Amino acid sequence: MTDNEPLVRADGVTVCHGSRLVLEGVDLRIAPGEIVTLIGPNGSGKTTLVRVLLGLLRPGEGRVRRRRGLRIGYVPQRIHVEPTLPLTVGGFLGLGVRTGRASHRAALAEVGVGHLLDEPVQYVSGGEFQRVLLARALLREPDLLVLDEPAQGVDVGGQRELYRLIARLRAERGCAVLMVSHDLHLVMAATDRVICLNGHVCCRGEPEQVSGHPEYQRLFGPLDREFALYTHDHDSAHAAGTGEERRPAE
Amino acid sequence: MNLLGEPFVWRALAAGLGVAVVAAPLGCFVVWRRMAYFGDTLSHAALLGVALGVVLDVEPMLGVMVAALTTGVLLVGLQRFGEFAIDTVLGILAHSTLALGVVVLSFVESVRVDLFSYLFGDILAVTGGDIGWILAGGALVLGMLVFLWRPLLAVTVHTDLAQVEGVSVTAVRLAFVLLLAIVVAVAMRIVGILLITSLLVIPPATARRFARNPAQMALLAALAAAIAVSAGLGASLGWDTPAGPSMVVASAVLFLLTVTLARPRS
Numbered sequence: 232m233t234d235n236e237p238l239v240r241a242d243g244v245t246v247c248h249g250s251r252l253v254l255e256g257v258d259l260r261i262a263p264g265e266i267v268t269l270i271g272p273n274g275s276g277k278t279t280l281v282r283v284l285l286g287l288l289r290p291g292e293g294r295v296r297r298r299r300g301l302r303i304g305y306v307p308q309r310i311h312v313e314p315t316l317p318l319t320v321g322g323f324l325g326l327g328v329r330t331g332r333a334s335h336r337a338a339l340a341e342v343g344v345g346h347l348l349d350e351p352v353q354y355v356s357g358g359e360f361q362r363v364l365l366a367r368a369l370l371r372e373p374d375l376l377v378l379d380e381p382a383q384g385v386d387v388g389g390q391r392e393l394y395r396l397i398a399r400l401r402a403e404r405g406c407a408v409l410m411v412s413h414d415l416h417l418v419m420a421a422t423d424r425v426i427c428l429n430g431h432v433c434c435r436g437e438p439e440q441v442s443g444h445p446e447y448q449r450l451f452g453p454l455d456r457e458f459a460l461y462t463h464d465h466d467s468a469h470a471a472g473t474g475e476e477r478r479p480a481e
Numbered sequence: 482m483n484l485l486g487e488p489f490v491w492r493a494l495a496a497g498l499g500v501a502v503v504a505a506p507l508g509c510f511v512v513w514r515r516m517a518y519f520g521d522t523l524s525h526a527a528l529l530g531v532a533l534g535v536v537l538d539v540e541p542m543l544g545v546m547v548a549a550l551t552t553g554v555l556l557v558g559l560q561r562f563g564e565f566a567i568d569t570v571l572g573i574l575a576h577s578t579l580a581l582g583v584v585v586l587s588f589v590e591s592v593r594v595d596l597f598s599y600l601f602g603d604i605l606a607v608t609g610g611d612i613g614w615i616l617a618g619g620a621l622v623l624g625m626l627v628f629l630w631r632p633l634l635a636v637t638v639h640t641d642l643a644q645v646e647g648v649s650v651t652a653v654r655l656a657f658v659l660l661l662a663i664v665v666a667v668a669m670r671i672v673g674i675l676l677i678t679s680l681l682v683i684p685p686a687t688a689r690r691f692a693r694n695p696a697q698m699a700l701l702a703a704l705a706a707a708i709a710v711s712a713g714l715g716a717s718l719g720w721d722t723p724a725g726p727s728m729v730v731a732s733a734v735l736f737l738l739t740v741t742l743a744r745p746r747s
Binding site: 282285286287305307310315316317318319322323326367371377 | 512513514515631634635637638639641642643644645646685686689692693694695697698
């Protein structure tokens with residue numbers, strides 16, 4: 232086993248839901264330590280591909296190979312806990328790995344929500360719960376973090392913070408990251424490779440390559456211009472209103 | 482006459498407590514997983530099991546377990562039901578199996594079957610043998626529940642997350658159905674087929690407001706169930722009301738009291 236061996240590789244993955252072809256001949260590799268972002272419009276099969284890679288869904292054709300002993304930390308899209316279930320954030324973390332309170336506290340602190348340890352999960356807001364889920368994933372000491380739309384329901388400022396956090400976790404822990412996003416520009420700074428999906432792989436490459444690719448422009452064109460405001464101002468503290476001179480050269 | 486001197490009273494109390502204390506913690510999962518109607522379907526299928534037991538001349542409790550287990554495994558295995566929603570399928574299964582049970586029993590004229598006692602329980606008639614079944618079944622269920630606790634809770638909170646973290650989801654689901662089937666089988670003699678779900682659902686609902694974590698809720702539910710069984714049995718002896726339904730009424734009264742009097746907590 233070499234270090235360059237992919238953590239996960241998918242070859243020719245094809246999935247049908249009934250008569251509808253959701254994924255067709257998708258190839259994908261995730262190398263150790265890299266951040267890969269899946270991007271695509273609604274119904275493009277992003278979540279389906281993630282489920283296949285996680286082993287939650289068997290592809291109709293093609294195959295998925297995971298490196299032996301691969302530990303995956305999974306952050307699902309949204310989670311609803313029944314109000315009848317009395318569960319604190321600490322109790323929720325304990326469902327993943329059997330570790331003590333101290334490590335729960337440390338994991339929560341690492342993602343910036345240390346104060347939530349004893350809160351009932353039902354009282355935790357959507358954005359905070361994303362971080363709790365991230366903490367549960369980190370407790371597994373994962374080789375690969377998989378995040379399905381981690382920024383859903385989080386405001387733009389919060390999203391950028393979240394992506395920054397993900398980039399920091401990768402830098403500190405060296406784990407690979409696979410994430411699904413609907414907005415390339417927000418994740419640009421935090422991602423190594425982008426795969427643009429629309430049933431099949433439309434284009435792939437570094438973020439700048441993908442954002443300039445005709446297939447990507449065809450899928451995201453109009454939307455892209457609306458969001459252009461935020462491009463490349465990741466390090467600006469007063470970003471939103473001052474995008475004028477930062478408009479990307481197209 | 483001093484009822485407390487009668488052995489049947491003590492047998493009834495032992496059987497009632499034995500079933501209630503086991504059904505309540507398991508029932509917490511029924512509540513958390515929103516499976517009350519599922520439990521109802523398994524218990525309705527139990528009458529078909531009774532009928533089969535009578536026809537094949539085996540212990541009815543065994544017939545009930547087989548019928549409940551088959552129904553449950555079928556439901557878990559099928560997962561999808563074409564254009565029908567799960568509650569529609571459960572409704573069809575619950576009532577067709579119950580009706581079929583009654584029809585089959587009516588054919589067996591050689592054996593007189595007291596239908597009423599199967600539908601509403603006959604706790605005052607339990608024998609020492611029944612108590613043996615209840616204790617054995619109850620111990621098995623509690624033991625397995627402790628063993629399954631964490632994976633079952635993980636699956637309850639988020640199935641996909643649990644599976645990615647290495648829980649064998651199908652095995653856990655099937656084991657849960659097995660536990661439900663056992664509880665249905667042993668609870669039938671106590672409160673009857675039509676009221677079994679109340680043992681699974683009311684005590685956990687009563688316990689919810691006082692519990693801060695899942696284990697606490699299970700223990701408090703068992704306590705609430707034990708109180709309801711004792712109170713119901715006492716009322717039944719005092720006022721000569723049917724024992725099973727009296728326990729359920731006591732359980733419901735306890736629920737109402739706690740819901741109105743206790744302040745909600747986390």
